[in-house]
Amino acid sequence: MAKIGFIGVGNMGGPMATNLIKDGHEVKAFDVVGQTLSRIVNAGAAQASSPADAASDVEAVVTMLPAGQHVSDVYTGTGEVLGNLAPGTLIIDSSTIDVATSREMHAAAADAGFDMLDAPVSGGVTGAEAGTLTIMCGGSAETFARAKPYLDVMGKNIFHAGGPGAGQAAKACNNMLLAINMIGLSEAFNLSDALGLERQTLFDIVSTASGGSWALSNYTPVPELVPTTPANNNFNPGFTGAMMLKDLKLSQDAAQSLDVSSPLGAAATMLFSLYCNEGHDADDFSGIIRMLRGKKVD
Numbered sequence: 001m002a003k004i005g006f007i008g009v010g011n012m013g014g015p016m017a018t019n020l021i022k023d024g025h026e027v028k029a030f031d032v033v034g035q036t037l038s039r040i041v042n043a044g045a046a047q048a049s050s051p052a053d054a055a056s057d058v059e060a061v062v063t064m065l066p067a068g069q070h071v072s073d074v075y076t077g078t079g080e081v082l083g084n085l086a087p088g089t090l091i092i093d094s095s096t097i098d099v100a101t102s103r104e105m106h107a108a109a110a111d112a113g114f115d116m117l118d119a120p121v122s123g124g125v126t127g128a129e130a131g132t133l134t135i136m137c138g139g140s141a142e143t144f145a146r147a148k149p150y151l152d153v154m155g156k157n158i159f160h161a162g163g164p165g166a167g168q169a170a171k172a173c174n175n176m177l178l179a180i181n182m183i184g185l186s187e188a189f190n191l192s193d194a195l196g197l198e199r200q201t202l203f204d205i206v207s208t209a210s211g212g213s214w215a216l217s218n219y220t221p222v223p224e225l226v227p228t229t230p231a232n233n234n235f236n237p238g239f240t241g242a243m244m245l246k247d248l249k250l251s252q253d254a255a256q257s258l259d260v261s262s263p264l265g266a267a268a269t270m271l272f273s274l275y276c277n278e279g280h281d282a283d284d285f286s287g288i289i290r291m292l293r294g295k296k297v298d
Contacts, residue, residue: 001025004150005054005061007074007081008095009040012121013064015128016094016154018043023153030054051079060090060150067246068101075105082112091116092147094135098250099165099172106139106164115143118164119151120171124238126228132156136174138166172254175247179268179285181215186289189222199225221289235287242281245272 001024006017009031021027021044030048031037041047048054051074055061061081065071071093075081085091091109093102093116102118109116117139127133133155137144144160151158161170188211192202203225206212223231230238248269255262275281275288 002059002150003028003057005030005048005056005058006040006045006064007031007048007051007054007061007079008064008066009045010036010064011125012128013062013094014040014043015125016062016064016121016133017045018129019131019153020150021045025150025153028054028058051081052084055081055089056084057086058089060092060147061085062092062150063095065093065095065097067095068097071095071097071105072101076108082108082114085112085114087113089114090143090146092119092150093117094119094121096120096171096175096247096250097168099168099254102138102168103165115140115146116164117143117147118167119147120167121155122171122174123155126238127156128154135159136161136167136170138162138164138168138170168250169254172247172251175244176251176262176265176268178215179244179248179272180264181213182219182221182286182288183268183271183292185213185215186221186286186292189220189289190293219286221286230284230286231289235284235290237282237284239285240282241272241276241285241288244285245269245276245281248272 003026006029027045028048029040029045119137121133123133134157135155
């Protein structure tokens, strides 16, 4: 079993760190939110006083942070993580950030003599708690092999997407598609309600027809059709509107910088911006069905 530093133990990082503890690893954790840090300490982690403390005297360090600026600051800025790692420490960044910053962090880690993997995740809080996340990894094949025993504890479907930043690229594409899919599902259920079609009937048909998808089978934006959807709990989040908007902006920034046409991605970004601006940034992203309908979905 290994000693692992874990920086960022919030909604996603907390359950991921907890699964490492349950697997027998020694976890030393840090988070800027005291209540969040207390939860993981109560789950069995040692409390670190700073990012540098969490990263010192460990075999691997995992970060799960909000944005590229936070990742950069933790590793090369005031967090001073790169300057406090023991030789041979493995770096795994599971934050969802822009590809450019991810590649900058890979380069900084390499210059300092460390192996790094970008490893953003998909599956929401439910997947993090169950250890069934999909994890998309960027880095060398050798680094991926080093990291995989830890990743296998936190996820179920682990992919080596390619070189530095490839995990972030895959995540941006995946979540752009998920957002577009959720908007389409919302429109379909709103239309079927207006046409007088039973929701269960539509679900049964589409599940076996060409409109079927992961979002339909696991995250249908109306209640009582699947057990795992936040629609069953007034759209309390597994994955918030704000988080989806952040990922959409990453996808659109990438598309614009590379002159790639993305009209549906752009439309999804606009709609989720409206959703968040209406005060639903902390609600689950699937709750956008309510905005599209113009009233609460029963």
